[in-house]
Amino acid sequence: MRVFFAEKPSLAQAIFEGLGGNPNAKMTNGYFEIGDNKVTSCFGHMLELFDPEDYDENLQKWSMDDLPIKAVYPPKLKPKEDAKQRLDVIFSLIKQADEIVHAGDADEEGQLLVDEILLYANNTKPVKRVLIADLNLKPVQKALANLKPNSEFEHLGHSALARSIGDQVFGYNLTRGFTLQGRKQGFDGVLNVGRVQSAVLGLINSRTLANQSHIESFYYDAMVSLSSDAGALKAKYQPSDSDIVDEKNRIIDEANAKRVQQDCEQQSAIIKELSTKQESKAAPQPYNLSTLQQTCAKKWGYSADETLETVQSLYETHKLTTYPRADCRFLSDEHLAGARDIFSAIADTMPKYTQSVQDADLSLVHKAFNTEKITAHHAIIPTEKSGANITLTPKEKNIYELIATSFIALFYADSVRDKTRAVIECNGREFVATQSVLQSQGWETLFKGEIETDQPIEGADLANMKKGQTLTCGNVSIDKKKNTPPKYFVESSLLAAMTRAAKFIEDPELRKALEAKDKNNAAESGSIGTEATRAGILTKLAENIGLVSIEEEKGYKEKVWKTTQQGQEFCAVLPKEIIAPDTSAIWSQQQVLIREGKLTVKEFVSSLDDYLEKQIAALKTNGITITPNMTLCPICKKGYLGKRKGTNGVFWGCNNHPECKTAYPDNDGKPNLTVKPKRPLTVSNHKCPNCEKGLIRRKRTKLIKGKVSYFWSCSGYPDCTITMLDRAGKPHFESARMADKTTTETAESED
Structure with missing residues (x-):
């Protein structure tokens, strides 16, 4: 029997169908079965590295004395809590298998994800590897016919394991x-x-x-108004080597700008260079997750997490879009062949797109359709499933429309503009005038209101002018502009x-x-x-x-x-x-x-x-230097009050412990400083017979024969738990014994 281990359920479904399975079939007992093949899936990483405290429970408490924590290699792994049920299925299938096919994603993490399960299960069965990036039927069938030994790819998993161990020990x-x-x-x-x-x-x-x-500074733009037989136009000054400029080639000296003004006003000028080029611009590539998150942040202010959660819902819950955690912006030939069915699903889901899909030209082949450039996953696009009977949330609707519009645009012609540029010389100074004229809007019709439109021509049409033509410089205006600081980062x-x-x-x-x-x-x-x-x-x-x-x-x-x-x-x-x-x-x-x-x-x-x-x-x-945000201990003036959890609930204690044992009750998340703090314990000159640290006289929590009594314990508690009886206010050393920690703790809390 041959068993396939896929990285995720959608891949398991695609493999099952690629083996000839019924597309409408569902997993039974955690796997598909067809002939002598069984297909199951993981849900991402099913195992995780041991944490330091799994190796040594003392490392649960953070202490500088325990650092550095060395990495353990080879590391131990443990099942994730929510993966145990599926892992039981996987381990059972490994025992039944004659041959295993590793169907993790075609990248380092995909390789490690299945390899670590096989290693954890002490697998000795032969393992093949299948590489599938496109879940359409034909690419899956082609990949299934080209299985390779998994040993050829194990180095990818080693690389991912190194990064995983490294990130853990680095962070801890x-x-x-x-x-x-x-x-x-x-x-x-x-x-x-x-x-x-x-x-x-x-x-x-x-x-x-x-x-x-940022230090405020200024730069100066010079614009000249020109007149010709064909009408008026404006041109912007281009600084030369003789001008005083900043790193962006902008004039930063006001006197310099005024010299340009004086040199050119009311002077004759000539068109030195003139060129018109046609610029064709194709529709943008379809989205990967990062570009989708950036667009959603700009349009609606969605956080990256909000966008991911929403597109994950469109993929997992509604099955309306493809796998969302994609880093690639390319599609396969199969997606091109299936475009008509995708268009039908889009129109059913969002009827407002009916005309847009009808106007699409399926004979056009956008550069996005390139199977060779697909990585572990292809770009995010709509699926062939109709959402006619599905009610989407406002966020789901917004994001589905983004993805749908981006796919439809791939089947619209390029936008075309005539770009004209004129270099005008006046008294040894150069100015540039530009003009953009839309000839064909193409795919931009789908993004009305989102793409800046060309301004109508006012005055002279540059395209009708000629090289060598004489012009007259009129007014030269100087625009003083403030140099802006670098922009803060935003989520996008x-x-x-x-x-x-x-x-x-x-x-x-x-x-x-x-x-x-x-x-x-x-x-x-x-x-x-x-x-x-x-x-x-x-x-x-x-x-x-x-x-x-x-x-x-x-x-x-x-x-x-x-x-x-x-x-x-x-x-x-x-x-x-x-x-x-x-x-x-x-x-x-x-x-x-x-x-x-x-x-x-x-x-x-x-x-x-x-x-x-x-x-x-x-x-x-x-150490480090950082401004405190904690309350200074009012008693020792050295430590700071931090929230602690004791046997009687939350309290605030000095972090200069054990030198200072001041504590305050909690008042709605802050220390209640109006309450008299616990009196710091006084360390006597009497020495502990075990560790030679000072002894502390403590009051017992219970009365003995109706009277208050005392005992002595070591100030080195909890490392040293020596206690002894009190005799006339002094320690009775002959009665010294190692005490139960709980007893000492309780007594100390009452002192």
Whole structure:
């Protein structure tokens, strides 16, 4: 018997149909069955890495003494809680199988996802690999006829495993280290450090600082009004080498601008160059997830998570659109062949598109239809399912219409414009006039009101003028403009930056290394994160209000992202390679070596352990500087009050513990400072016979014969649990014994 393990249910369905199965059949007992084949599916990663506390329960408590936490290789895996039922089916099928076919997505994560299950199950059966990116019937059947040994692709899984282990040990060590050092400085909040998350925080911070440190300056545009026999026109001055300009080639000296004005006003001019070119523009490529998220953020202010959740619903619940977590913007020949059926489904789902699909030209072949350029997934488009009887939410309707319009536009002609450019010389100075005339609107008819239309010609028509023609310069106006600071990031521009992160790397070699990662994906270039993770990364950053603020600002359609004072301070203490995409680039170089068999996962992990050991050592020595957001302890004046959970509920205790044991009750999420704090315990000069730390005299919680009594315990509790009787206010050393921790804890809380 042969068993197929697909990455997701839609792929399992496509494989079943490719093997000759009935398209209307449903899974039974967690799998399809046809002939001597069984097909089941995963739901993404079914297993996850052990957490540090799974190896050592003492690591549940965060402590600088436990850092660095070394990576474990080979790592142990554990089933995800919501995957256990399906895993039981998978393990059962592995036992029954004579041959297994690995049908993970055709990328690194897809390879690891199934490989790790086979490894966890100690599989010894032969494994083949099938690579399917297009779920249409013919491409699936072609892939099924071309199975290859899975061993040829295992290096892809090794690369993904290295990144997975690396991200875990990187985050656990640095997040714990910086958070613990931040608490010492009075900052209450988790200082998350992650390879991608910290790089995005660094992008937000560098843009925030650039905007806020911007020094106001001005530049000057010169426009000349010209007259001719054909009418009037205007042209813009083009600065020359003799002008005083900024890095954008704009005049920044007012006297310089006035010299241009004096040289040209009321002078004769001549058309030095004149050219008209026809510009044809094809409809945009269909959406991948990032471009869809960017468009939804700009049009409606949807967050990346909102867009993902909505398009996931269109895919999973309603079956109206294809797989949403796509990073590719290309389609296959099968999608071209099935366009008529997709059009029919669109018109049924949204009757307002009936005329638009009727006007589409199915003989046109857009460049988006290129099977060779499909990566693990194709672009997001409507399916052939009619949504006539489906009620969509406003968000689902908006996003479906975006996806539908983008697909229909592929079957409309190019928009065509005549672009005319004239270079005009006046007294040694050059001015340029341009003109755009729409000849054919083509696909742009589907986007009325969204694409800026050409302005009607006023005055002279440049296309009717001639090279060498004489003109007369009239008034030269000088427009003084303020140099604007770099724009803050908004959600759409952050998503775009994540797909082009390499441009923020200073080192040219590292920049090339990160760009090389996406050499087969035209939609991205030097990206960080994935289509599946970017929304979650932005959500996690947005939730950390101590480091990032997201607010409305004049001049922006979307809310702007800024780092707070503490966010800026945090970025200042993080290593440069962490707050830039450099770490992703460095890892990308090493992953190439892993895929080529020149570096092992163990060597990668060992190198990362060495790096983290140095970072933690520096962190322990230097600490961090960050503005506190906690209340200073009123008693010791050194520590800060932090929320704690005790046996009697939430309270606020000093983080200078055990030196200071001040505590206050909680009052609606804040320490109630009006209540007299717990009296700090006094450490006596009497020494503990076990560890030689000072002893503390404590009051018993229960009366003995109706009287208050005392006992002595070690100030080194809980590491030392020595207790002894009290004799006339002094410790009775002969009665010393190791006490039960709970008893001491209770007594201490009553003191």
